[in-house]
Amino acid sequence: MTRKNSILFIIIIAQFCCTSLWFASNGVMNDLVNTFGLSNSAIGHLTSVIQFGFIVGTLVFAVLTIADRFPPSKVFFVCALLGALFNSIIIWDDHNLYSLLSLRFLTGFFLAGIYPVGMKIATDYFEKGLGISLGFLVGALVLGTAFPHLLKGLLEPHMWKSVILFTSIIAILGGLLVFLSVPNGPYRVAAKHLDVSAFSKVFKNTKFRAAAFGYFGHMWELYTFWAFVPVLLKTYNDLYPHINLNIPLLSFIVIGIGGLGCVIGGYLSQRYGTKKIAFLALLLSCICCIICPFIFTINSEIVFVGFLIFWGIVVITDSPLFSTLVAQNASAEIKGTALTIVNCIGFSITVVSILLFNVLIESTNSLFIYMVLAIGPLFGLLALSNQKK
Numbered sequence: 217m218t219r220k221n222s223i224l225f226i227i228i229i230a231q232f233c234c235t236s237l238w239f240a241s242n243g244v245m246n247d248l249v250n251t252f253g254l255s256n257s258a259i260g261h262l263t264s265v266i267q268f269g270f271i272v273g274t275l276v277f278a279v280l281t282i283a284d285r286f287p288p289s290k291v292f293f294v295c296a297l298l299g300a301l302f303n304s305i306i307i308w309d310d311h312n313l314y315s316l317l318s319l320r321f322l323t324g325f326f327l328a329g330i331y332p333v334g335m336k337i338a339t340d341y342f343e344k345g346l347g348i349s350l351g352f353l354v355g356a357l358v359l360g361t362a363f364p365h366l367l368k369g370l371l372e373p374h375m376w377k378s379v380i381l382f383t384s385i386i387a388i389l390g391g392l393l394v395f396l397s398v399p400n401g402p403y404r405v406a407a408k409h410l411d412v413s414a415f416s417k418v419f420k421n422t423k424f425r426a427a428a429f430g431y432f433g434h435m436w437e438l439y440t441f442w443a444f445v446p447v448l449l450k451t452y453n454d455l456y457p458h459i460n461l462n463i464p465l466l467s468f469i470v471i472g473i474g475g476l477g478c479v480i481g482g483y484l485s486q487r488y489g490t491k492k493i494a495f496l497a498l499l500l501s502c503i504c505c506i507i508c509p510f511i512f513t514i515n516s517e518i519v520f521v522g523f524l525i526f527w528g529i530v531v532i533t534d535s536p537l538f539s540t541l542v543a544q545n546a547s548a549e550i551k552g553t554a555l556t557i558v559n560c561i562g563f564s565i566t567v568v569s570i571l572l573f574n575v576l577i578e579s580t581n582s583l584f585i586y587m588v589l590a591i592g593p594l595f596g597l598l599a600l601s602n603q604k605k
Contacts, residue, residue, distance in 0.1 A: 223341055224349055226397050227334055228356040233390025234296045234330045235360030236383040237303045237323055238266065239471075241316070242443060243364025243464070247376035252311050260574025263443040264567045265317045269324025270331075271567065274560035277328050281553045283336045289398045292337070295329025296391025302326070304384040307377040330391075331357060332556045337398060339543045339555075350536035350543075351482025355475030358532055361442065362472035369464035427491075427541030428558050429599035434498055434534050435562035436592020437505060440569040441531050445470050445524070447577065448586075452512060452520050459517045470524045474532035481533040490537050490544075495600050497533035502593035504530065509583040565592070 241248060241262050249258055277283060282291060302322040334353060342349045367379045419425050449463045449470075477497070485493045504527040511523045539555065546554035569592070576585040 220341055223398055224338065224352065226393055227337055228352050230292070230296075230390035230394045231331070231334045231353055231356040232360040232363070233386040233393075234292075234299065234334075235327070235357045236363045237299050237387050238327060238357075239263075239361045239442070240303055240323075240364045240380055240383045241266075241306065241320060242446075243368045244376035244379050245446070247373075248306075248316065251376075252313070252316065254313055254316075257574060257578055258313065259443065259447070260570055260577075261313070262316060262320050263439070264570040264574075266320040266324035266327075267439060267563050267567045267570065269321035270327050271324075271560055271564045272321075273325035273328025274332060274556045274563065276325075277332070278553050278556040278560055282329070283333050283556055284553050288333050288337045288340070289394050291329045292333045293391040293395035295326040295333070296387050296394075299323050299326035299330065300384040300387040300391075303387070304381060306380050328556070328559075332559045334394075335539055335543070335555050337394070348479075348482035348486065350539050351478040351480075351485075354532065354536035354539070355478035358475040358478060359472050362468045362470075362474075365446075365464050365471065366468035369462060369468060421545050424542060424545035424554070426599055426602070427538055427545060428561070430494060430498065430534070430596040431538035431542065431558055431562050432565055433592040433594070433596020433599065434501075434538060435565045436569045436595070437501060437589045438531055438535070439563075439566040440573050440589060441527070442471050443570055444573065444577075445528075448524065451583075452517075455512060456515055456517070461517065461521075466521060466524075470521075470528040473525050473528045477529035477533035478536050481537055485537055485540070490540050491600065494534040494537035494541070495597065497530050497537070498593050498596050498600070500530040501527065501534075502590050502597065505590035505593065506587055508586040508589075512583050 242259070245259050245262070248254060248262070249256065299322075302319050305319055306316065335350060338349045338353050364379050364383055367382060368376070371378055419428070445467045446463050449461050449466055453459055453461045453463070481493050481497060504523070508523075508527075511520055514520060539558075542554060542558050569589075573585070573588065576588065
């Protein structure tokens with residue numbers, strides 16, 4: 217294994233370990249609701265608040281150009297430690313909704329020094345084959361996001377605290393792995409001073425703007441879909457009571473299978489072009505949003521679960537490709553900041569989407585609300601179509 221490939225492997229493992237913090241509460245959501253007397257709407261609030269924490273974190277990191285002024289491995293390590301700390305405090309017995317929201321916000325804040333910084337480290341090591349590298353990296357994020365659901369499915373029902381503790385422990389290990397094993401990359405260009413204008417400067421590039429807008433449309437759908445996968449499965453199970461779905465395990469499969477899509481998309485982008493594969497994946501996930509309500513009418517768990525697995529693949533396949541386009545169309549000295557800015561705006565969109573969807577689910581039983589997820593992909597497809605080659 218070459219030095220570059222070993223570095224990539226380390227970053228992939230660390231990204232998986234640290235991003236398991238992201239959906240740690242979602243993996244044990246029913247336990248949190250029952251233990252702390254929360255309402256059923258807590259799923260939307262606890263998911264959106266970690267997104268909001270990530271947004272605030274990325275905004276602070278972007279304005280202060282932290283990922284470009286300081287060694288990214290050290291930033292990654294410190295954020296992994298702090299994220300793990302605030303995640304682990306969830307196991308305390310005397311929480312209420314507000315204390316849980318505070319902890320999830322702080323965990324999200326420090327994830328801003330993990331996910332985009334991990335991508336920044338990858339761009340410091342790879343110029344050629346960046347799409348494949350980021351495909352593996354986002355694939356690790358997908359598996360990390362899905363991992364708490366797998367833990368919950370494998371452990372006894374009352375062992376929800378073990379899920380929280382285990383995700384915190386592996387996040388610390390992931391941070392240590394990067395800190396001890398990943399030096400600054402050969403293509404890193406450190407910013408020499410604070411540049412607060414970088415936030416607006418990057419959007420003057422039309423190709424950058426098209427890639428960013430495509431990413432924003434993709435983000436409208438992605439995290440809302442991930443957050444409500446267990447709801448989709450439970451809704452289908454309630455419609456057909458003779459079916460007994462293992463919701464935690466299937467949630468892991470539906471979300472986690474997206475990691476394979478990221479890797480396949482990275483390889484396909486080398487042959488057919490990054491923009492073309494990103495457009496195709498976004499189009500397919502848009503179609504899934506539109507036909508979703510009609511799939512509920514089919515009395516076959518194989519068809520329904522198969523559909524969700526396909527959606528789980530295409531919903532994330534374009535994510536590393538958009539990040540590749542963003543990185544390729546940003547100047548080297550603010551590449552980390554550019555990735556962070558786009559992440560900041562993209563995750564801001566997820567908060568609006570999740571909260572809107574939460575309101576819709578609370579106010580209506582209509583399955584046609586899932587079509588609302590198509591708004592983002594349609595916007596992204598339009599942005600990519602309007603960008604001149």
